Amino acid sequence: MFKHFLEFFPTTKQKNNTFILEIDYKKIDAFMCNLYGFEILLDISAVDYESDGLKIVYIFRHTNLINTLVLSSFLPHKRVNSIESKFKMASWLEREVFDQYGIIFLGHSNLKRVLNHHQFVGHPLLKSYNITDGQICTKSDSLEDEINKEVKKTSFSKDELMFLNLGPSHPASHGTIRTLVALDGEDIVAAVSEIGYLHRGFEKSCENHTYSAIIPYTDRLNYCSSMMNNIAYVKTIEEMLDIKITPRAMKIRVMLMELSRIMDHLVCLAALLVDMGALTNYWYLYNPREAIYDFLSKLTGSRLTVSFMRVGGMSNDLHETWLEDLQEALKQVQEGTETTLSLIKDNKIFSDRTIDIGVVSKDDALNMGLSGVNLRACGVAHDIRKDSPYYGYDELDFDIVVGEHGDVYDRVMARFMEIDESIKIINQVKENLPDGDVNIINHKVVLPPKQNVYNTIEGVMNHFKLTFDGIQVPKGEYYSSIEAVNGELGFYVVSDGSGTPYKLKVKAPSFTNMSAYPKMIIGHQIADAVLTLGSLNIIAGEMDR
Amino acid sequence: MGLDSPTFGNEVITTKLDEAVNWARESSLWPMVFGTACCAIEFMSVASSKYDISRFGAEVVRFSPRQSDLMIVAGTITYKQAPILKQIYDQMSEPKWVISMGACASSGGFYDNYTTMQGIDEIIPVDVYVAGCPPRPEALLDALLSIQQELRSKAYDPNRHKNFKGLLDV
Numbered sequence: 001m002f003k004h005f006l007e008f009f010p011t012t013k014q015k016n017n018t019f020i021l022e023i024d025y026k027k028i029d030a031f032m033c034n035l036y037g038f039e040i041l042l043d044i045s046a047v048d049y050e051s052d053g054l055k056i057v058y059i060f061r062h063t064n065l066i067n068t069l070v071l072s073s074f075l076p077h078k079r080v081n082s083i084e085s086k087f088k089m090a091s092w093l094e095r096e097v098f099d100q101y102g103i104i105f106l107g108h109s110n111l112k113r114v115l116n117h118h119q120f121v122g123h124p125l126l127k128s129y130n131i132t133d134g135q136i137c138t139k140s141d142s143l144e145d146e147i148n149k150e151v152k153k154t155s156f157s158k159d160e161l162m163f164l165n166l167g168p169s170h171p172a173s174h175g176t177i178r179t180l181v182a183l184d185g186e187d188i189v190a191a192v193s194e195i196g197y198l199h200r201g202f203e204k205s206c207e208n209h210t211y212s213a214i215i216p217y218t219d220r221l222n223y224c225s226s227m228m229n230n231i232a233y234v235k236t237i238e239e240m241l242d243i244k245i246t247p248r249a250m251k252i253r254v255m256l257m258e259l260s261r262i263m264d265h266l267v268c269l270a271a272l273l274v275d276m277g278a279l280t281n282y283w284y285l286y287n288p289r290e291a292i293y294d295f296l297s298k299l300t301g302s303r304l305t306v307s308f309m310r311v312g313g314m315s316n317d318l319h320e321t322w323l324e325d326l327q328e329a330l331k332q333v334q335e336g337t338e339t340t341l342s343l344i345k346d347n348k349i350f351s352d353r354t355i356d357i358g359v360v361s362k363d364d365a366l367n368m369g370l371s372g373v374n375l376r377a378c379g380v381a382h383d384i385r386k387d388s389p390y391y392g393y394d395e396l397d398f399d400i401v402v403g404e405h406g407d408v409y410d411r412v413m414a415r416f417m418e419i420d421e422s423i424k425i426i427n428q429v430k431e432n433l434p435d436g437d438v439n440i441i442n443h444k445v446v447l448p449p450k451q452n453v454y455n456t457i458e459g460v461m462n463h464f465k466l467t468f469d470g471i472q473v474p475k476g477e478y479y480s481s482i483e484a485v486n487g488e489l490g491f492y493v494v495s496d497g498s499g500t501p502y503k504l505k506v507k508a509p510s511f512t513n514m515s516a517y518p519k520m521i522i523g524h525q526i527a528d529a530v531l532t533l534g535s536l537n538i539i540a541g542e543m544d545r
Numbered sequence: 546m547g548l549d550s551p552t553f554g555n556e557v558i559t560t561k562l563d564e565a566v567n568w569a570r571e572s573s574l575w576p577m578v579f580g581t582a583c584c585a586i587e588f589m590s591v592a593s594s595k596y597d598i599s600r601f602g603a604e605v606v607r608f609s610p611r612q613s614d615l616m617i618v619a620g621t622i623t624y625k626q627a628p629i630l631k632q633i634y635d636q637m638s639e640p641k642w643v644i645s646m647g648a649c650a651s652s653g654g655f656y657d658n659y660t661t662m663q664g665i666d667e668i669i670p671v672d673v674y675v676a677g678c679p680p681r682p683e684a685l686l687d688a689l690l691s692i693q694q695e696l697r698s699k700a701y702d703p704n705r706h707k708n709f710k711g712l713l714d715v
Contacts, residue, residue: 117625124659131658136712137624169633171608175581197626198581201658223583283594290595304583304679541582
């Protein structure tokens with residue numbers, strides 16, 4: 001399949017399903033015209049090689065939905081043509097690279113900062129920028145320039161419209177998303193969103209911590225399902241190290257990932273129904289989370305931010321009463337979702353509020369950057385668990401839920417059905433859990449048992465070296481991803497051979513989902529905008545990083 | 546309050562005005578949850594059935610600063626967010642209290658970097674800090690109880706933060 005591509009680019013390296021290719025900057029435009037089948041854009045980033053210059057990185061998915069291409073190129077003049085006209089989602093991604101690295105995208109319609117505040121000076125992800133140099137913001141951006149541009153595209157003049165800020169401090173906008181809308185009566189005629197209110201410098205922090213010390217930071221990306229982020233991260237590092245984890249660890253990870261999917265969907269649905277005014281459902285859906293918290297507390301010692309995974313396995317094996325605790329949690333989840341569905345399924349208010357609201361067509365969905373359940377709700381059957389299975393997902397019996405209309409209703413119902421599918425997966429795995437260890441035996445990766453650390457000099461040295469120097473990941477770059485709750489959660493890692501990543505970029509589904517949002521609410525009313533946002537399940541920690 | 550005062554029998558309760566007002570305040574703190582991140586998810590648990598903040602009279606969660614008197618800052622505050630936090634705090638009318646929930650709000654937590662405010666007390670005065678990343682629901686309830694305790698034991702002092710000067714105060 002890739003014969004032609006590999007002949008054309010003989011320097012391409014391949015690892016698993018990922019191709020890694022570096023080209024000359026003069027050839028970027030020609031590549032973008034052809035794309036060689038890699039027609040789905042996933043992410044854009046950059047790497048600062050200090051005296052060697054800045055390198056731009058594009059990550060593409062092939063139309064076979066399996067293979068990934070990491071395309072990079074040094075930019076001696078720190079500028080490159082924008083691909084915004086070809087990929088709608090590139091707009092925000094390019095703004096982020098401009099914001100963090102100062103690369104100019106020629107022909108971009110709105111090249112301004114997206115994560116850092118408008119008074120920020122400099123580009124924080126450049127290696128020359130000191131990590132602790134904070135800059136105070138005294139006043140929020142008015143966004144006037146952006147909204148005026150959008151209003152000009154409509155048939156209205158500025159004086160006919162009313163302008164309203166939705167957020168950032170608004171319960172439906174998670175305290176972190178600001179949308180400025182131009183209103184004709186109740187109808188939204190133009191909208192721009194501002195994010196970055198929860199930009200916590202994840203990527204810069206990673207460049208200053210060892211591979212193991214990054215795990216707690218990954219918890220706080222999507223804090224509704226922290227386990228999922230843990231796993232996505234350690235899986236990438238394990239693949240870079242060519243490590244195969246034990247069968248038991250693999251199955252436990254599948255189980256915990258699906259449990260995370262359930263608990264995340266529960267919060268999303270509970271909050272969305274509150275936004276709609278249906279408070280009762282909140283208790284039905286949120287309370288089962290407490291049962292899951294109980295399970296997680298016993299297993300990991302923590303309710304929300306678990307930091308449970310380790311490169312090469314996990315912190316500890318399942319606790320003694322895990323099966324009963326898990327069954328109890330799943331029982332409560334099932335009761336909760338059934339009760340809620342009985343209240344909303346044939347409910348006219350619910351249908352009227354959700355059907356044909358915030359519609360995205362099947363053709364637009366990928367181009368606009370939708371991912372995961374939001375993408376599938378539009379009718380695109382793309383699920384990494386099926387398309388390029390990992391951890392034995394291909395041996396499990398489950399369906400992927402695909403919608404038809406891509407409206408709020410489809411996104412909500414898809415989440416309810418995904419909860420059922422996840423329960424199905426957990427039930428299959430818990431019945432056939434393999435015996436054995438959860439950690440591999442490799443003293444270069446996994447910490448030695450405490451007994452050795454306390455009693456032998458080799459153990460102490462081993463512990464000391466791994467903690468202070470970190471896990472030594474071979475030199476190179478790599479991208480790997482999993483099907484997380486909100487879509488494809490990927491990590492692009494550049495290693496210089498030391499115990500700390502040279503560069504680490506998260507391909508965050510919430511970021512690209514959010515970039516599609518302002519276009520989705522045009523023509524709807526304010527109350528619909530709130531539901532559309534709720535149905536996308538934007539998690540700010542992951543979006544702003 | 547003098548519930549067992551013998552002078553007027555059972556029909557009349559004698560007390561000091563301050564004490565009556567504090568008793569009312571203490572039992573009806575309305576939180577303005579400035580939730581931004583992980584801690585806000587734990588606040589959802591605090592408000593849910595199991596931990597149930599309404600046992601302490603503080604379940605009327607208002608996102609409108611004009612209607613609330615207890616600000617709970619739940620989550621990381623970045624430099625970009627700071628002017629908004631300050632504005633909302635200023636919009637709350639006296640009497641008001643602030644709980645800083647979690648490591649990020651209290652000190653920046655492990656985000657010691659270019660974008661994260663190293664504690665909200667750089668911009669607004671804080672009454673109670675809650676440790677944890679995120680704190681357990683019980684810890685937040687404990688912070689609420691300590692504010693109630695203080696209300697019960699001494700008169701409310703509106704000038705207690707008079708000398709506070711934050712980074713955004715001109």
